[in-house]
Amino acid sequence: MNAQTAKIREIAKELLEKQEVQMVIGWEKGTFFYNSTPVFITKPEDVERLIWDEYCAVNLAKLLMDYRHVEGKVALFVKGCDARGINRLIQDKVIDRGKTYLIGLPCPGMKDAGKAAELGKDKAGEAPLEAKCLRCTHPNPVVYDVLVGEEVPVTGKEDRFARIADLEKMSPDEKFEYWSKQYDKCIRCYACRNVCPACNCRECVFDQGQTWLERAVERGGNQFYGLVRAFHVAGRCIECGECERACPMDIPIMDLHHKIAKDINELFGDYEAGLDPEGPLPLGMYKTEDPEEFM
Ligand code: SF4
Ligand code: SF4
Ligand code: SF4
Incomplete structure (x- = not known):
């Protein structure tokens, strides 16, 4: 057992024993060596x-939504991306910061589980980092009550907007062709929505029967789904990369979100969502001094 695992168990045990929290949400070892899955602990002995x-x-941030109405506090372990997800939910008024206890974990970057599985357990150490970690700008939690360990340097080795450079050079027809092929693969499983901390509406438009989107999984509907979701999280996407990581069809969803984030940076100035729940929210809040040259 590594030292940080021992420490997080110690903190969780104390919080539960003193009944300072009702539940601790963290990770446990999954079925395979390359899985660590969410776990919900309510008893000190667990x-x-x-x-x-x-x-x-x-x-883990989005998992808090299911426990926002419990009495008392819920504790949650937060890496940089989880902490930004928490800020997303606070700024969207979905959760109450006063009902959370955040245990911060500086994050060295996570291994690409798919590549680790391909390499096998003995060679898993050679697996690269998850794509989202290669572009991560905030590996240290931006909000927490207690921090376990020392802060780490920025993980991201790649410019977060580098991958969209080729896409931006395409003509409108080429872009349509490219995204049509990508979204032809979509099976409308909604995993990208379900993991997303910015997809936190009480009722999602895509769950309203066939009012807005027909059930058939086909090109037009799939693209409509992808585009509506991308615009709905515009300015609120915390760039955690979870949508793309969860997609079973390897659709490069983050290219849509990064393109919108890049445009927002160019139009509204440097901006990253989820850093400050009291901070600006381009496209989410109207101000009379907003730039409008592009309108
Ligand atoms: S994106 Fe990756 S490196 Fe950054 S905090 Fe999340 S898991 Fe860690
Ligand atoms: S990166 Fe994906 S999952 Fe994360 S907030 Fe943005 S749209 Fe949601
Ligand atoms: S996770 Fe991938 S396959 Fe599933 S709905 Fe989203 S884009 Fe489509």
Whole structure:
């Protein structure tokens, strides 16, 4: 057991024993060596299930939504991306910061689970980082009540907008062709929506029967779904990369979100969502001094 796993178990045990929180949400080892999955601990004797390893990529922030109405506090482990997800939910007035206890974990970057599985357990150490971690600008939690360990340097080795450079050079027809092929693969499983901390509406437009989107999984509907979701999280997307990581069809969803984020940066000035719940919210709040040259 690594030192940080021992420490997080100790913190969780104390919080539950003193009844300072009702539940601790963290990660436990999954079925395979390359899975670390969310776990919900309510008894001090169960803290031994908690772990912290190189496969804790799952962003836990959204899981708080299911427990926002419980009495008392819920504790949650937060990496940089989880913490930004928490700020997203606070700024969207979905959760109450006063009902959370955040245990911050500086994050060295998570291994690409798919590549680790291909390499096998013995060679898994050679697996690269998850794509989202290669572009991560905030590996240290931006909000927490207690921090476990020392802050780490920025993980991202790639410019977060580098991947969209080729896309931006395409003509409108080429872009249509490219995204049509990508969204032809979509099976409308909604995993990208379900993991997304910015997709937090009480009722999602895509769950309203066939009012807005027909059930058939086909090109037009799939693209409509992808575009509506991208614009709905515009300015609120925390760039955690969970949508793309969760997609079973390897659709490069983050290219849509990064393109919108890049445009917002160019139009409204440097901006990253989820850093400050009291901060600006381009496209989410109207101000008379907003730039409008592009309108
Ligand atoms: S995106 Fe950043 S904080 Fe999140 S798992 Fe990757 S390196 Fe860690
Ligand atoms: S759209 Fe994707 S990257 Fe953005 S917040 Fe949602 S899951 Fe994270
Ligand atoms: S996760 Fe991928 S396959 Fe599933 S709905 Fe989203 S884009 Fe489509």
